[in-house]
Amino acid sequence: MSSYIIEGGKRLEGEVNISGSKNASLPIIAASILNNNVTKLYNVPNIHDTQITLEILKILGCKIGKKSDKIVIDSRNMKKTEIPEDLMRQMRSSVVLAGAIIGRFKEAKISYPGGCDIGARPIDLHLKGFRKLGIEVEEESGFIKCKCEKIIGNTIHLDFPSVGATENIMLASALAEGETIINNAAMEPEIEDLQNMLNRMGAKITGAGTNIIKIVGVKSLKEVSYTVMPDRIEAGTFLCAGAITEGKIKLNNVNVEHIAPVINKLEECGCKIEILKNSVKLEAPKKLKNVDIKTMPYPGFPTDMQSVFATVLTVSKGTSIVVENIFENRYKYTNELKRMGAKITVEGKTAVIKGVKRLNGTKVTSTDLRGGAALVLAGLQAKGKTTVNNIEYILRGYENLDKKLSMIGAKIKQI
Numbered sequence: 408m409s410s411y412i413i414e415g416g417k418r419l420e421g422e423v424n425i426s427g428s429k430n431a432s433l434p435i436i437a438a439s440i441l442n443n444n445v446t447k448l449y450n451v452p453n454i455h456d457t458q459i460t461l462e463i464l465k466i467l468g469c470k471i472g473k474k475s476d477k478i479v480i481d482s483r484n485m486k487k488t489e490i491p492e493d494l495m496r497q498m499r500s501s502v503v504l505a506g507a508i509i510g511r512f513k514e515a516k517i518s519y520p521g522g523c524d525i526g527a528r529p530i531d532l533h534l535k536g537f538r539k540l541g542i543e544v545e546e547e548s549g550f551i552k553c554k555c556e557k558i559i560g561n562t563i564h565l566d567f568p569s570v571g572a573t574e575n576i577m578l579a580s581a582l583a584e585g586e587t588i589i590n591n592a593a594m595e596p597e598i599e600d601l602q603n604m605l606n607r608m609g610a611k612i613t614g615a616g617t618n619i620i621k622i623v624g625v626k627s628l629k630e631v632s633y634t635v636m637p638d639r640i641e642a643g644t645f646l647c648a649g650a651i652t653e654g655k656i657k658l659n660n661v662n663v664e665h666i667a668p669v670i671n672k673l674e675e676c677g678c679k680i681e682i683l684k685n686s687v688k689l690e691a692p693k694k695l696k697n698v699d700i701k702t703m704p705y706p707g708f709p710t711d712m713q714s715v716f717a718t719v720l721t722v723s724k725g726t727s728i729v730v731e732n733i734f735e736n737r738y739k740y741t742n743e744l745k746r747m748g749a750k751i752t753v754e755g756k757t758a759v760i761k762g763v764k765r766l767n768g769t770k771v772t773s774t775d776l777r778g779g780a781a782l783v784l785a786g787l788q789a790k791g792k793t794t795v796n797n798i799e800y801i802l803r804g805y806e807n808l809d810k811k812l813s814m815i816g817a818k819i820k821q822i
């Protein structure tokens with residue numbers, strides 16, 4: 408088990424380069440299965456989740472080359488269509504590999520996916536989408552077997568705009584016969600990034616970024632080079648780190664439009680924000696104001712920023728109300744924050760936060776990826792030393808979090 412040791416109370420000041428997006432990289436790496444060719448990807452973050460995805464591709468028969476943020480995937484010799492259970496369980500998002508494998512081979516076998524424990528995470532919408540495309544889906548003793556003669560385009564209505572289901576359907580239908588329409592599709596920027604990458608490969612997809620996506624099946628896809636979008640959650644996390652430390656920071660390699668909901672709330676808290684081309688500056692006030700947040704599908708406030716933002720609110724003036732509308736069990740980290748002196752009451756979807764002056768350093772444990780990042784922010788603000796245990800969760804999704812924070816004045820080290 409690894410930990411971060413943080414000496415709190417240092418004002419963050421300086422510039423940070425934001426890495427490529429984790430959530431965009433995963434489906435884009437999966438898409439490299441579809442072209443039966445070579446895919447060159449740039450700006451891929453070097454984090455545990457991308458490493459696992461690449462490891463799965465290797466086991467399936469792809470050749471992988473890797474040099475810092477550049478990855479080359481050659482899927483020409485891929486033959487296997489079954490994802491090993493132990494790797495599948497390490498990462499929930501490995502489920503998007505299924506769409507790509509079926510899309511190319513017309514068969515796939517996966518086990519139920521794992522990932523962060525933030526509430527029930529069913530995949531019924533993914534499977535409903537597959538069935539609508541003519542894929543036979545058999546579920547038995549923890550495994551899901553998919554097969555078909557051919558994939559035939561169809562109109563699919565999602566009961567909820569699920570990010571993963573939207574991506575999986577796009578991947579499964581890119582090489583289908585005919586046209587697929589996804590109604591009530593998720594509108595997250597990562598889906599637009601996947602569309603752009605697939606189109607660069609020769610797919611015919613329109614509408615990503617809106618709630619109706621149209622995929623016109625093509626016969627084959629070709630070699631591609633693509634640069635992954637910046638990570639909007641990493642950017643949001645650093646802005647909040649600046650806010651909670653009375654900091655003055657500049658983030659480079661950001662798409663400002665993607666983080667508008669977070670910027671908007673930080674301004675309400677009293678932060679001064681300056682938007683530049685591909686970068687953003689934040690200057691925090693001495694005392695932050697309370698604000699209310701409600702997580703919603705994009706372009707609403709992102710659920711992945713809920714824990715980090717709530718941590719900022721633990722030291723703002725007055726009372727703030729947070730409502731989590733996407734996942735049912737995303738407040739586990741609040742018990743750890745309470746051990747640091749935060750005043751939080753959780754009931755169902757709602758957390759009521761009464762701001763305190765300062766948190767107190769102590770030993771806390773990450774409960775999930777974003778909850779872990781929230782504890783790091785708490786440690787940056789707290790009086791004395793904070794030990795954040797179980798940071799394996801954090802390493803899944805943040806590239807060099809400790810090094811990047813150190814570069815702007817934080818006292819943090821990994822042990």
Ligand code: UD1
Pocket residue numbers: 429430431433499500527528529530531532533534567568569570571572593597710711733734735
């Ligand atoms: C993706 C992101 C994750 C983010 C989430 C919501 C990746 C790798 N992960 O996760 O960081 O927090 O979007 O923005 O991109 N649901 C169903 N049935 C399904 C699928 C989902 O009921 O078949 C429900 C989920 O339980 C949840 C909600 O829909 O309550 C949203 O889930 P979804 O959008 O699918 O999230 P992920 O794709 O898993």
